[in-house]
Amino acid sequence: MKPFSRADRVGGLIQQVVAELLHKQISDPRLAGATITGVKMSRDLRLAKVYFCTPAGEASRQDALDGFERARGFLKRELAQRLTLRYMPDLRFYYDGSIDYATRIEQLLKAVKQDDSDHH
Structure with missing residues (x-):
């Protein structure tokens, strides 16, 4: 069995190109500092x-x-020019809350550790 499917490889390429375009060619202030965390292909x-x-x-x-x-x-x-795909996929954008979740968990763990050290 192949370690990565074609959808995974195409998703990785799209992620790379979109991240590059976001960094170099898109000047919309609403996207300043935005990071592409992943692309899932159908x-x-x-x-x-x-x-x-x-x-x-x-x-x-x-x-x-x-x-x-x-x-x-x-x-x-831009993706159509850079990637040679038979069909250009429809792009849908979703906020990835996993980083916010991880930050919250880290804050809770620090609070528990601080509370524990205060009691000893």
């Missing part, structure tokens, strides 16, 4: 779910979603 390669996070966290999620929606056409055109 098996038929017709849909790409692009996951992102922002430095302001959950607070700037809607602004970033609006920015990505506005940049969708540009991103699809």
Whole structure:
């Protein structure tokens, strides 16, 4: 069995190109500091779910979603030029809350550790 499916490889390429475009060619202030955390492709390669996070966290999620929606056409055109795919997948953008969740867990663990050290 192959270690990575074609969908995984295409998703990785899309992630790389979108991240590069976001860093170098998109100047929308709503997307400043946004990071592409992953891309999940449908098996038929017709849909790409692009996951992102922002430095302001959950607070700037809607602004970033609006920015990505506005940049969708540009991103699809650039991806079509750089990738040789039979069909250009539809791009959908989703906020990745896992980093916020991990930060919250880390804060809770630090609080428990501090509380424990205060009692000893």
